[in-house]
Amino acid sequence: MVTINDIAKEAGVAKSTVSRYLNNGSVSPKTKEKIDAIVKKRGYKPNTFARSLKAQKTNMIGVIIPRLDSPSTNEVLSGIDSKAYEKGFQLIITNANQETEREIEDIYTLAKQKVDGIIFLAKEVTSKHRKTIEEIDIPFLVLGQETKEIPSITHDDYGAGKKIAQHALDLGHHDFLYFTVSREDKAVGRDRYDGFYKEISRNSLAKVEMVETSFLMREAYNTAMIELKKSKATFIVGATDTIALAVMKAANDLKMSVPEDISIAGYGGYDLLSFMSPALTTVKYPYFTIGDLAIETLEKMILKEEVPHQQALENQLIIKETTKKFK
Amino acid sequence: MVTINDIAKEAGVAKSTVSRYLNNGSVSPKTKEKIDAIVKKRGYKPNTFARSLKAQKTNMIGVIIPRLDSPSTNEVLSGIDSKAYEKGFQLIITNANQETEREIEDIYTLAKQKVDGIIFLAKEVTSKHRKTIEEIDIPFLVLGQETKEIPSITHDDYGAGKKIAQHALDLGHHDFLYFTVSREDKAVGRDRYDGFYKEISRNSLAKVEMVETSFLMREAYNTAMIELKKSKATFIVGATDTIALAVMKAANDLKMSVPEDISIAGYGGYDLLSFMSPALTTVKYPYFTIGDLAIETLEKMILKEEVPHQQALENQLIIKETTKKFK
DNA sequence: TAATGTAATAGAACCGGTTCCAATATAATG
DNA sequence: CATTATATTGGAACCGGTTCTATTACATTA
Structure with a gap:
């Protein structure tokens, strides 16, 4: 690999001159031209490492x-x-x-x-x-x-939860099942649910059932297969779009029809999922x-x-x- | 930021000794112990850059x-x-x-x-x-x-194309529409299609119509909306699963039912899509x-x-x- | 033409490590 | 105990750049 020393030697100048040429550039036109040619000819590329070492950047x-x-x-x-x-x-x-x-x-x-x-x-x-x-x-x-x-x-995860809640109430639902993730995840696991729950309970006496599952679709699907059978909720929320998708799959496999039998909503608004049928109601995040x-x-x-x-x-x-x- | 020199000075040894301690480690037990303590106390982390500069790795x-x-x-x-x-x-x-x-x-x-x-x-x-x-x-x-x-x-993109072709022929189809991408992409655009086409024409007189679109779902969807209307193919292939998904969406919007009216297959086998309903027939790539x-x-x-x-x-x-x- | 200012350059030091070599300390051997 | 082998260690050189300082070359001014 060609270094700054090679260039300097070949151009017959000090390596500091080459360095100056590469950076701020207080170099005479003819030196510049000379170095230019050699750099091009040899295909010289400064070593980022050496550079960063001194430059601290x-x-x-x-x-x-x-x-x-x-x-x-x-x-x-x-x-x-x-x-x-x-x-x-x-x-x-x-x-x-x-x-x-x-x-x-x-x-x-x-x-x-x-x-x-x-x-x-x-x-x-x-x-x-x-x-x-x-x-x-x-x-x-x-x-x-x-x-x-x-x-x-x-x-605004809390607000997102509220938005879904409002929508669900607007549609006249009053029995909810919410698939969430660990509350350790404050944004996804806690705020979204809290926003949803508070908004529901502030406006109605409706029941909200909450089940914890995982970000992994396979696990979310398994959880949903168990819970959907037991639940008589008419409005289901998944803490992410992928969880919602897994729930839909489970619903489908249980011969429940979406949205005729149950409504489902998620959070995310992923591009890919907007091409599914039926298209998922969701809160779109930027x-x-x-x-x-x-x-x-x-x-x-x-x-x-x-x-x-x-x-x-x-x-x-x-x-x-x-x-x-x-x- | 603490450097190897700081450690050496504080330990009262040469920096080469500290370096040796950090690497191969021909260092006496008590020196090791001494350096150990200081490194830990000062939270010393070698600078990867300086290290790579000499080590060339x-x-x-x-x-x-x-x-x-x-x-x-x-x-x-x-x-x-x-x-x-x-x-x-x-x-x-x-x-x-x-x-x-x-x-x-x-x-x-x-x-x-x-x-x-x-x-x-x-x-x-x-x-x-x-x-x-x-x-x-x-x-x-x-x-x-x-x-x-x-x-x-x-x-094995060519083989993947053949597999879909065989499957389509096994099902008795004989009118095909293939959404591909630019032939510049040899693997996805050319080999998959060529495998499909050759296998079809080797075994039947069926007609294969081919349309070029893009990897982007939005564009694939637009193309499909136009082509599906004109075509009377009963078996559609997308050069990727996402293209196939976009085609399905278009079919859905055109009130064509999958797989009753038309069959659709893709390439990829993405995890996410296996949770869609109906689940997509595809060639799964490792x-x-x-x-x-x-x-x-x-x-x-x-x-x-x-x-x-x-x-x-x-x-x-x-x-x-x-x-x-x-x- | 001498004095002064400015632009261009060379040389050395430095960044934070690794590695080679020589020097020293310690252990093993006869 | 002297000699030799081996383990540790310090010092210097080096990796490929940047940057500071001193020097040189050239142009400008009086």
């Missing part, structure tokens, strides 16, 4: 995601990627596989990599996380969960936007500019074919 | 993907990620956004980053690619497309496995061991609910 941003096979994660990632590309940041994406231990590990790994900043798609921010984040002392942004100590961008905003915010943090400690994004109820008036 | 693997929002890409990525994690490689994932120019750019960027190897999920390998790959001189593995010059792992195998192979290449120039993976026809005997 890598232009890399680390992203920690909980899983690789989630539509919402991918949409967020798309938003992050497109903005990062625009701004000339390189992404290092690490998958923590839903394990807290790996999350901590990944934070350290990225720190060693000397990334300029880290974006963390969190399911939960524990004190262990906080300790690690404080220790590495790198601009750090949390997505999807609110935290007192660390800047974050969140969705996943792409949150990714985009994340890079904007993180860049400011890197430049030591002021950023809002917490930003929340709005979402929107999309009424499609899986919900229907209670007969 | 980064333990990073670059992955270039065509898009972030494709289920197949994500499954491949999952496979790559899980194996890479197991082997202690760090992943740098870059998204080329389906643009050849960005692909080339990404190859250079990763080279500058001094990754140990690159995995390229290709839609096409042009001579421009080949030139770049040759130039950077880094272990390079192509996934999904066959190339003479560069090691690759591919799917996406996770290919990712896994990719890391295994690339590691050998990095260690300069011999690898097969080309490896092809088998796939499997999964008959579900969207295909039915021709009445």
